[in-house]
Amino acid sequence: MTLNPWLHGLVYGLPVLLGVMGVGALASWWERKFSARMQNRIGVDVFGPFGVLQPFADALKMLQKEDLVPRGADKTMFFIAPAFPVVLCVVLLGVVPFAGYWDDTGTWAPAILISNLDIGILWVLSVSGLMVFPLWMAGWASNNKYALLAAMRTVAQGVSYEIPMVLAALVPVIVAGDLSIARMVAWQATHGWMVFSLPVVGFLAFVLFYLASLAEANRIPFDIPEAESELVAGVIVEYTGIKSGLFILTEYLHTFIASALATAMFFGGGHMPFLAGLPAIAQIVLSATAMLVKTSMLFVSIYWIRWSWYRFRSDQLMELCWYYLVPGGLVLVACTAVSVSLGWV
């Protein structure tokens, strides 16, 4: 079934957008319940069953707050900065296939996919590289010393961890020989998931990608930009109401989307065994479920780390990146390149 491309964008884009917003809202409730469980508390339980309506109550409350602009702030930049992060992270999903099926010719075809961009990985890396701009704008425009310090650290961290992320992403690119994420998943469906098909190196590349994603999404142990106990709330300290809400929503979405990307690149996306031979619609439903389960497992692990670990100091963070992760990433790329040239994978 081929739709007019404009219509295709609308038909697939709208459910994906609404779905990911629902995930963002649910994630904020789920994290509060999860952290409460880990700390032997009850957590939110007033609105709705088990407090599940809490995010909507929060959003309503945030919408009613007074929109303050601190004295001496750069008004234009302060106003527009919160609009960008959420867009910059959600649009990454435009190239991620959420399901797939074995078509008549015996190849794995993507099913729930907004755009099968030939340069999918480049789109992901370049757009997520833009993420430092709104955070810098917010920190700089606030006219607040804490926000400015946080913005400096955010930018240093964001650009530094982009390098290991690019190097980790190169491993599946070399192995699959393709920049399109949908075709990367198709390669894994026939040759085995990236973490297994390239012994040890594939798994290490996944670990590198995962660590770099944590840093890009500003999650513990890399949550310098927020750093509640040192920098108040980091770059969002001067934002009130729904504008700070947009930054917080972005962090949830960013972790979820990073999990989805890692799943597609290293864990075979929607691929699962025993699908061949089933009707296409059943395959799509099952593989979408598989994708969701894999993504959720990675997502849970991010929050598990968040609530059980500590924060690195800003300098430790930079040293970890430049002394260990960057050379490590280069070694991984070299190993992958040699294995591919020798025809091992």
Next chain:
Amino acid sequence: MEAWIPLLVFVALTCAVPASMFLGAALFGVRGKKNTPGTYDAYECGEEPDGAAWIRFHPRYYIVALVFVAFDVEAAFLFPWALNLRNMGWLPLVDMAVFLGILVIGWAYAVRKGAVKWQ
């Protein structure tokens, strides 16, 4: 080109999220009636803010940015190479080893000079 159109539509749809939230805040947000003198001050842990926030910052950030640019440009060259590696024999490996070797020397120099060391 065809693949960009759905993506463009998706980007436009996504822009509706912050737009709707800004609109909602403009419609439902309260406006303070009696603002105290401190309302519009920067929040710096209860201390009265002293001077503008646009202070001088440490040059280490500048050096990190410099090192980053070197590696980022290198990444741009790595992708076309990575795509065509299969069935190309040993020559691309040697080429890239020389290219990355120069970069690694630069990296070692930066590390030796303590470019990313915080002191």
